[in-house]
Amino acid sequence: MNAKEIVSKLTLEEKASLCSGKDFWTLKSVERLGLSTIMVTDGPHGLRKQDAASDQLGINNSVPSTCFPAASASACSFDRDLLFRIGQAIGEECLQEKVSVILGPGVNIKRSPLCGRNFEYFSEDPYVSGEMAAALINGIQGKGVGTSLKHYAVNNQEKARFVSNSVVDERALREIYLTAFEIAVKKSQPWTVMCSYNQINGVYGCENQKLLTDILRDEWGFAGLVMTDWGAMNDRLEGVKTGLDLEMPGSHGFNDGKIVAAVKSGALDESALDKVVLRVVELILKSQENRRESYRYDKAAHHALAKKAMLESAVLLKNDNGLLPVKNGQSLAVIGGLAETPRYQGIGSSKINPTFLDSALDSLKAAGVSFDYAKGYSLEPGSAADPAFIEEACKIAANKDHAVIFAGLPDGIESEGFDRDTLDLPESHNQLVQAVAKVNPNVTVVLQLGAPVILPWAQNVKSILLMYAGGQAVNSAAVDLLLGKANPCGKLAETWPLSLRDTPCYRYFPGNPRSVEYRESIFAGYRYYNTAEKPVAYPFGHGLSYTKFAYSDLKLSQSSFKPGDKLQVSFTVKNTGNTAGAEIAQVYIAAKNSAIPRPSNELKGFEKVFLQSGESKTVSINLDTRSFAFYNAQKGSWDIEGGEYEIQAGPSSRDLPLRIAVQAAGEKLSLDQKDKYPEYFDLPKNDFAISDASFEALYGRKLPPGSRRPDEPFDLNSTLGEVAATETGKKFAELVLRQASQALGGSGDILAMMENMLMDLPMRGLFMMSGGAITPPVLGALVDVLNGKPCTDPALAAMLSQ
Incomplete structure (x- = not known):
């Protein structure tokens, strides 16, 4: 029987039952009609299948699986093929463990570097996020395992995530916070989408007609199932009416009973229920068709892929005087507990029990490298700087040619469930680096963390190698990069600011107790920093190599553009250095003399190209109507503003040596916006503050209250x-x-x-x-x-x- 035939034979009670989970990780079955139970489990950078029935927090260990680099790391590869291969591997591990759907990837935008869960997300840029997610999804689903694109939508912090109201203007919603989901849906058709806990402009994600049906299904063509995040269900009947298919992990039959009663009383149309149940049945049937009994994956091969992924994702932030790679014969000091016990993932529902875990010390020994080691600091949470540890580190570093310090954010600082309140590294790490830099002029710092931090010692060290939360092979990959066995080629998928106060949402994150106002609007990440010409530590797209690249010969397939056209951008990249390496070439578009607020430039294409020393290649990137368009909130459509645009190409968002103009035909705008919200036309460099009047004018309605009134009655949504x-x-x-x-x-x-x-x-x-x-x-x-x-x-x- 097909799905529709099965639905027609279900009783009302069976229909209601299928709308929620059996337990934390499985769906319900209807054996008489051939519907067996299927399992869903956490991801997104590896499989987290738990034996324990009810631990969604990552507290109890799961079955061993490969911990690939977290999204914060793998995004820096800008490598669609790599993400596809990681996806294939994750899919294979799901097949072995009989998991039908893995809960990921997450494509929430990195609005603030403080978000505790940023290590799970790809980028501050929606195009990068969507492209990386689509590749990962296609890899996983190509193996017959489903994915769950999450958290839909505008879930950009952990504080008050269950009840907060994300207050965002329509243009920012569409251009920044929904675009990654749109790209992934259109390019990969995930089997499922997971809605977020929070409200979006006053309506919970799990009962949001606009998001779940009008945009996701009707506009984007999503054909799969929508499930709640665990415990996100607010009003189950509204969820059925608006397109929420599956409640997880269920309510022990409570909401099922509500559905049955509502249908019987006429409060809920059974045809609406049938639509929801049909999608659940379709998911179960698809999962049953793709089961592979006795499947086994190659653990060693997957570990090698995890290492390859990190080698492609590491970002060389700084390398003065070519200090790296470590030269043959140099005496070496290795310092820092993270060299022995790496910080390779975050805390929470994504926590993987790795099949292997590499040590930098063991990897150096295996490579035949002699070194002295000092611990440098304690890895215990909250531990203070220890003068004895620092003294020992300085003692071994003082007489060495090169000192390599492993530093970062230890476990417990970045986590699902709460946000950071500072961008500082632990003081024990900062004091260690500063002390060692005083006794040795040749210091390299290897950073392991999930999100940007402030580096007060950056000018005092020569090299900084960023590994992010790099998975189970992060330390062996770091050693290969340090020794020059591999050449760093990653680029930053997020800006590293000079201070927390510099971030565009500094005044508005984490917001009020009950509402989070996205007053920065479309100016998230580099869109703000570049437009305001604000100094940063490291710009979006930045990343060095052990070789050098030159850009030349920018050409366009046509000198003008109109809606419906395809514009090919081509240019030459040459490896002018002495070492083979890969370059991530980036293409940006800048609207000139716009009548509406526009970022100074926006990423619209990228390509990774590998070049031998002296080799040149032509890079071609295609742009389409959407590349030039903005979301016209007044019309509810994507429109091109007529006028001049500049096509920019180069190695980072702030290093774009190739530029050429193109004329675009489109709307002549006279929206009179500058008088309504002038701050968005002239972004301040020092203090990005938007007045109530300007944001309310942009938002288009009265701003909601930010907190609970003292006389307000308590209800079930009170925290x-x-x-x-x-x-x-x-x-x-x-x-x-x-x-x-x-x-x-x-x-x-x-x-x-x-x-x-x-x-x-x-x-x-x-x-x-x-x-x-x-x-x-x-x-x-x-x-x-x-x-x-x-x-x-x-x-x-x-x-x-x-």
Whole structure:
């Protein structure tokens, strides 16, 4: 039977049942009609299949699998083929473990470097994010395993992520925050899309008709299933009506019963339910068709691919006087605990149990390199600088030709569930680098972290090699790069600012308790820094090599452009150095004399080209209507503004030696926007502040309140942190935290993540988080008590008496 025939034979109760998960990781079955249960598991940079039934936080170990470089690292490869191959490998591991859908990739934009989950996301640029995601998805799904493109949408922070309202103007929504999803959907058709926890302009993602149906399905042509993030469901009936297919991990039958009752009462049209159920059945059938019994993957080959991926993704930020690679015969000091125990991934639902884990010390020994080693600092969370460790490091570095320091952000600083509050490295790392640089003029720093940091010692060291969260082979890859066995070729997929205050959303991140205003609008990342001509530490697209490249001979296939045309941009890249290497050539478009706010330039194409010493190649990149278009919020369409544009090509967003003009036919705009929101036309370099009046004019409606009113009644969307402001709520919150700690255990950093998540959790989410122990009637009774009514529920009374 096909999916439609199966749906026609389902009972109402069976239909409702299929709309939610059986448990944390599996869907329900209807064996009489040939529908078996299927498994979904976390990703996105490897398979995280857990034996434990209910640990979505990454606390308990999962089955061993290859930990590939996180998206923050692999994006720097700008290599679609590499991401495709990683996807194939992840798909193979899913086949072995009988996993039907892996929950990734994540394409949320890096709005602020403080976001605790940025290591899981690709870029501050939607084009890069979409291209990398599409390649990864195609690789995974080519093996017959589904993906879940997430978190849809405008989920760019961890603080208050369950209830916050992302307040974003329509143009920024479409150009910045939806474009990556659009590219991935159109180029790869993921089997599923995962909606985010948050509200988008006042409507939760899991019941958002505009996002789930009007844009995703009707406009982009998405043909798959939409599922919730775990515990994101707000109103299940609204979800069915607006296109939310699958609630995960389910509500122990509670919402299923609501669906049945609503259909019987006429409050929910059964035809709407049938559409949702059809997509669930289609996913199950597709998964069943692609099962491969007794499949086994090659662990060693996948580890080698993880290393290859990191070699292609590492970014050489600085290399004064050609200090790297390490020269033969140089005496070497290796310093830093991360050389022995790498920081190779983040904390949370993406945490992988690796099949192997390479040590830089072992890799150096295997390469026959002699060195002295000093620990340099403690890897314990929150540990202070230790003078004895620093003294030991300086002692071994003082008489060496070259000192290599492994530094970064240790485990527990970057995590799902909370955001960082600083861009600083641990003081123990900063003091170590500064001290060693005083006794040795030839210092290389190898950075392991998930997101940008401030480097106060950058001018005092000669070389900086950025590895990001580079997966299980990060340290063996670092050694190959240090020794010159491989040539760095990665480029930054995000800007590294000079200070936190310089970031465009500094004033607005993480926002108010209940609303996050995206006042920077389209000026995210380099779109702000470049337009405001703001100095940065390292610009978007930056990355050095052990060789040199020259750009020349920029040509266009035509001198003018009109909607519907294809424009080919071609130029020559030559390796002018003495070493073979790869260059990531980038093409940007700049609108000249625009009547609307526009970034100074925007990335519209890139290509990675490998060149032997002295070799030249022609790079060709095609541009289309969308490359020139902006989203016209007044018309609800993508339009080209008529006038002159400049095509720019080069090695980074701020190093573009090739430029040529092209005339584009399009709309003659007279939108009178400068009087309404003047700040967006003249971005300040020092303090990016947007007035209430300007943002409200851009937003096009009255701004919502930022926090809960003191006299506002509590409800099921009140967070545990909000209710803890009352005596009863505090007692209840303490009970929840105590029981969660006892049930989950874990290290100090894990417990901190858990506490942050729980305090931001709406009370409706406690039903899922407690495994059904805290029931909806108990939560409803608690709301009544918080609002001044007497306690009439015996179960709640018993809980509060503990």
